[in-house]
Amino acid sequence: MSMLMEIIQGLGSIIVSLVNIYVWVIIxxxxxSFVNPDPYNPVVQFLHRVTQPAYRLVRRFIRTDFNGLDLAPLVIIIALQIVIVLLSALLHSL
Known part of the structure; x- marks a missing residue:
């Protein structure tokens, strides 16, 4: 049974790491967005493709545009940090 717990904890730590990476992608x-990069750059296109679904989800439920400043990344980062804390607590309790 302990081997199964170790596998679950390993997979959980991989998920926590992936969520941390996504937080950095959002950042x-x-x-x-402050420097207005070249939209044809492949890295910029990849970053927009990865983050736009999360932005759309947040913007559907919450008004995030305040005086030209988009707060959707902040909302997403806070939500992801809550997920990280909850997953870490769950993994340490196993």
């Missing part, structure tokens, strides 16, 4: 995309 980089938010910072790039």
């Amino acid at each position: 980089v995309t938010a910072l790039l």
Whole structure:
């Protein structure tokens, strides 16, 4: 039974790491929005493709545009940090 718990904890830590990486992708995309990068750059296109679904989901339920400042990345980062804390607590309790 302990081997199964170790596998679950390993998979959970991989999921927590992937969520952390996505938080950094959100941060980089938010910072790039201030400099107005080349939209034809493949890295910029990849970042927008990865983050736009989350932005659309948040914008559907919450008004995030305040005086020209989009707060959707902040809402997403806070939600993802809550997910990380909950998953970490769940994994440590096993």
